[in-house]
Amino acid sequence: MAAERPEHPKIVVTRRLTPGVEARMGQLFRTEFNAEDAPYERARMAGAMARADVLVPTVTDDIDAMLIDAAGPQLKLIANFGAGVDHIDLKAARRRGIIVTNTPGVLTEDTADMAMALILAVPRRLFEGERLARAGGWRGWSPCGMLGHRITGKTLGIVGMGRIGQAVARRARAFGLSVRYHNRHRLPQIVEQELKAQYEPDLDAMLGRIDFLTINCPHTPQTHHLLDARRLALLGPQSYLINTARGEIVDETALIATLEAGGIAGAGLDVFEHEPAIDPRLAALDNVVVLPHMGSATYEAREAMGTKVIANIRAWIDGHRPPDQVLEGWI
Ligand code: 8YV
Numbered sequence: 001m002a003a004e005r006p007e008h009p010k011i012v013v014t015r016r017l018t019p020g021v022e023a024r025m026g027q028l029f030r031t032e033f034n035a036e037d038a039p040y041e042r043a044r045m046a047g048a049m050a051r052a053d054v055l056v057p058t059v060t061d062d063i064d065a066m067l068i069d070a071a072g073p074q075l076k077l078i079a080n081f082g083a084g085v086d087h088i089d090l091k092a093a094r095r096r097g098i099i100v101t102n103t104p105g106v107l108t109e110d111t112a113d114m115a116m117a118l119i120l121a122v123p124r125r126l127f128e129g130e131r132l133a134r135a136g137g138w139r140g141w142s143p144c145g146m147l148g149h150r151i152t153g154k155t156l157g158i159v160g161m162g163r164i165g166q167a168v169a170r171r172a173r174a175f176g177l178s179v180r181y182h183n184r185h186r187l188p189q190i191v192e193q194e195l196k197a198q199y200e201p202d203l204d205a206m207l208g209r210i211d212f213l214t215i216n217c218p219h220t221p222q223t224h225h226l227l228d229a230r231r232l233a234l235l236g237p238q239s240y241l242i243n244t245a246r247g248e249i250v251d252e253t254a255l256i257a258t259l260e261a262g263g264i265a266g267a268g269l270d271v272f273e274h275e276p277a278i279d280p281r282l283a284a285l286d287n288v289v290v291l292p293h294m295g296s297a298t299y300e301a302r303e304a305m306g307t308k309v310i311a312n313i314r315a316w317i318d319g320h321r322p323p324d325q326v327l328e329g330w331i
Helices: 019-028 042-051 065-070 090-095 108-121 126-134 163-174 189-195 203-207 229-235 252-260 299-317
Strands: 010-013 030-032 054-056 077-079 099-101 155-159 178-182 197-199 212-215 240-243 266-269 288-290
Touching (some): 010 019, 019 030, 054 299, 090 099, 108 126, 108 240, 108 266, 163 178
Parallel strands (some): 077 099, 155 178, 155 212, 178 197, 240 266, 266 288
């Protein structure tokens, strides 16, 4: 065991983290940072995985099976800076005996805020209005100017009722929305009561009953393209789609076709299927808000994510099970 955990392991961090986090990591560990803050190209990533005992990647690193299989035997921990781990081939890591950890819980409220902001922004045409006003195109108030749709009294459907989904439900209640949710498992009754959320075991049935859909589940093989052309059609022309989870959960080509045909009323997207590419057809639509994957982008979240990464590495160095080890359920 001791041979597997060197006393001073080499930690390789693939992106710039906040100054406070980098300073603490630098003090605590033998850490190599990426001064350029550009994602490593494949060859550089392979090099990093050939020398690191611990790799600290982010969502912009595609750690696939080939890279994991080619990693040096000393690589024992991938301490991801982020909650989602769909960019890491977990099966390949498990085969190689590499532990994967993430940073859950500390970006919940910020990501839920962003989902709620989009739930408000799209039907109330916030960004359209801002663009109009900023461009000097506003000719004064008029009874029919910038009409959007009311939030209060409508129904929100949440796909994925984990921490973030529940945090969105709490916010939604305060805005007068009824909440329905679809999740792999039904929540305990006491939680459902607290959130006043109604369980929908059948996703298709839920889609026909809601005015807003917010996606808050992880991206896994089971949720890939969960929202395809058929399901988007079930939403109907009055409904809005909000995605702050992962772009790949929605079939983006089908979403564009649906939006262009008026099959849904609009979309608020913080994530995309081929990040950082944003399909220009999405950006061209007035009823679509596009954001650059900034749901958890607060100073507070980034500091707390760094603290989690450090705690996971420390626990591993000390021979303990890291607190945020990603377990089988993800695979
Ligand atoms: C993070 C996210 O900023 O944590 C996640 O899963 O999607 C983002 O909010 C990003 O993943 C950092 O790696």
